[in-house]
Amino acid sequence: MKYRAMAVGSDGLRITMESALTARDRVGVQDFVLLENHTSEAAFIENLRKRFKENLIYTYIGSVLVSVNPYKDLEIYTKNHMERYRGVNFYEVSPHIYAVSDNSYRSMRTERKDQCILISGESGAGKTEASKKILQYYAVTCPASDQVETVKDRLLQSNPVLEAFGNAKTLRNDNSSRFGKYMDIQFDFKGAPVGGHILNYLLEKSRVVHQNHGERNFHIFYQLIEGGEEDLLRRLGLERNPQQYQYLVKGNCPKVSSINDRSDWKVVRKALSVIGFNEDDVEELLNIIASVLHLGNIQYGGEDSGNAYITTDTQIKYLARLLGVDGLVLKEALTHKKIIAKGEELKSPLNLEQAASARDALSKAVYGRTFTWLVNKINVSLAYKDETYKNASVIGLLDIYGFEVFQHNSFEQFCINYCNEKLQQLFIELTLKSEQDEYEAEGITWEPVQYFNNKIICDLVEEKFKGIISILDEECLRPGDASDITFLEKLENTVGGHAHLTTHKLADGKTRKVMGREEFRLLHYAGEVNYNVNGFLDKNNDLLFRNLKEVMCMSENKILTQCFDRAELKDSKRPETAATQFKTSLAKLMEILMSKEPSYVRCIKPNDAKQAGRFDEVLIRHQVKYLGLMENLRVRRAGFAYRRHYETFLQRYKSLCPETWPSWQGKLADGVSTLVKHLGYKPEEYKLGRSKIFIRFPKTLFATEDALETRKHSLASKLQSSWKGYRQKTKYRKLRSSAVVVQAWWRGILACRRAQRRRQAAKTIRRFIKGFIYRHNERCPENEYFLDYVRYSFLMKLRRNLPKTVLDKSWPTPPTALIEASEQLRKLYMQNMVWGYCKRINPEWKHQLEQKMVASEIFKNKKDNYPQSVPKLFVGTRLNGEEINPKVLQSLGSEKIKYAVPVTKYDRKGYKARPRQLLLTSNSAVIVEEAKLKQRIDYATLKGISVSSLSDGVFVLHVPTEDKKQKGDVVLQSDHIIETLTKVAICADKVNSININQGSITFTVGQGKEGIIDFTSGSELLVAKAKNGHLSVVSRNNGGI
């Protein structure tokens, strides 16, 4: 598309514009004002048809919304749709009921002016649905508070209740409203709905007692019978079968496929409680509904001309209970009438026909008044309680019966059509007036358009003395034999010459053919309607016999006591007739509507079959005509097809002119002028007012719209690219500034932490110094930290420097306070290490250590060469099996050698050194020379062992002198003296018998002789006989072991 536009230039633009126009044609125009041929009804209907086919049910005529009932659910009422229309300019989005709702709401908010939305159209055209949609729109989109929520609920829930009691299935609509309704929604200064008020108009009471074929009574009767709980029906004396009730069988269609009475019943019950009905209210209300059904079933006996009597006593019983009245009095009142003549009460019996109509009159009166009571009750619940909201703004919704033309039209149609005349007048006046006002205000010259002013018809109906209502009232009130026919005659006499009224008598031959003799014809703005005068007087009088009224006034039913006021009995003045009441209430309604800014919704019914997708052109043409839509369009088009505020216009189209794009700095009017000149508007095509531009032809606007559409594409891509750039830049800036913020914070945090650490450190140092100063004092706050620290650091140091082995005696120096503890710890630790060590040693090592222990006990600090022996391990034996002569082993027999070591033996005489082996068995020490056992010393006889304290290896084994077997003590020398003697001491169990001597040892040589060994230290080991005959042993300083 971009390529084409570039290639073909201005031609391309034209083609694009044309295609946009074709697209618009397919779905018609959104606003009839834009129709090229605006005077053609056919073009108007064709536009409706096109749009209807596309499910576009809404179209504007300026600000009036035309709505065609789709007879199917369209997906156009969702919350999203509501949001789409919220706060958006009326013309910016496609036509919708929400646009009208939003426009009224915004006008109310911004201009602080009360609004009303007038919904009109014939029965089944969708008025009630439209009003519900508007209400829902406000409930969803308006701001709310807690209190407002309940008001919203109540506003919404008032609909099902009023529909149950005031709507019925008719031939035209399965849910036809049989009353007119005007509802005010009140908003506070914040725009939240805070309350509501309902006015009701002329309920079609006759439906209570009679329905045409194919129609039903009011929904509530069927809902109660279908949905009411067993228990409830029993209390009310009702059966679950509508066929049982005379008032429900007339139309012969108790069931309708589109209506689910049972579920509707539940909805109504819930709605009643939302509105604020308590159980008692509901019970009383249902008593009345049930009693109407019982009244309908009252049967009379008696001749046509004779007095009537009641044949159905059970009904009276139920009625007495349900209405809270005396059964006998009621019975009497239903068969007699009471007249007061000259102050005297006269009772006269009724004939069959009179009695039946008295009964029906009572039913109608009871139902009608109860309906009014219901509306009042709802109003109480909707009334806003807060005094501060006194100056609330209001949006009124008028959902009132449309123009009705039936085969037979009666009093009700007369009233309804009169109401529509009044509304049409209001519509004409307000739309024309506002249009005219606007041109005037903007300083635009304008030729007023001719239109049919229906004031003449309104006057014909309502004028004092001369109007139809006055004539009817007069006939109703005058004494004598007034009848419907005399009323007709009076009409002929009084207003017979009126251009909009004719009767059978007055009509020309052609008209006479289509009129009954009892009919008069009114030429309404919407068409001709023949009204049959039959029943006019009765319906206008709406009389209830006095005695029936009296009975009702005595009722104990709380609702009825409010409906039938005793003061009414005392009032001798005749009550206002129905038509006059209606006239007065309409006048009030007009006043209300005039004081507000109106918006219009004109509903159209597409076919009589209630079918989706069927567009009945004849039916629609008729409605277009009587809704005055063509006139509306004409008025709208006579001036200018379109108008926009300068600001809005400029805002929308400024992109089409280089001078106004992207923004216009000067005056708005100049900007618009520059813009339209650039667009090539001809002078006759537009006018500039004070604040608005007026465009005469839709074509001009279309061309501008299409140009905008084309421009949008190029703008869109430009916007897109700059938007993307902007977004990226903003994103980057945001990221950067975020990073800076994060950095700053983080730095701040770090600095805080540092400062905190420093503060903490200073505090610690201070405490430490103070503690140091006071360290010798008793524990006090000044030094406790220091002391604790010293202890702690000592313990930590200790932990790091614990001795690794049992022999490691190092131990950190404890502070004064921990000296004792340190000692304890040290002991414990040692014990623990020793214990651990012990646990780790094996039996051989244990044996070794035990021997070492023994050696230590014997020699430690006593013998000089002991220390050298400590690190050397003791061996099991120094001689193995091969080194010992087998003969020796043989002679030892079973005695096992525990230790063997080579030794040097010194003779007792001469001290000659001889090599020998010392064997230790379990019983004795044996000295062996080669294969000879030279000497055996039993351990038991071993008296002791002597060694020197020096480092020599000489030792003496002392044996008892008296032992003849022994040759005296034995002097031996071992290179492993410590090991050898330790083994001897252990084997012989002589640990305590080893004597360590200083200087010399004396030993016995035998036969009482003694020898002496002298020990001295020298540089060389030397064992030799000294000159004095002693054995002299010179041991090396730190010599052998």
Ligand SMILES: Nc1ncnc2c1ncn2[C@@H]1O[C@H](COP(=O)(O)OP(=O)(O)OP(=O)(O)O)[C@@H](O)[C@H]1O
């Ligand atoms: N906007 C809509 N969308 C779908 N269905 C609709 C719409 N409007 C009306 N209808 C259908 O048409 C029926 C008749 O509409 P509604 O009751 O609003 O008519 P009315 O104009 O109030 O008639 P009456 O004058 O008899 O009360 C509704 O029950 C519904 O089925």
Ligand SMILES: [Mg+2]
């Ligand atoms: Mg309705």
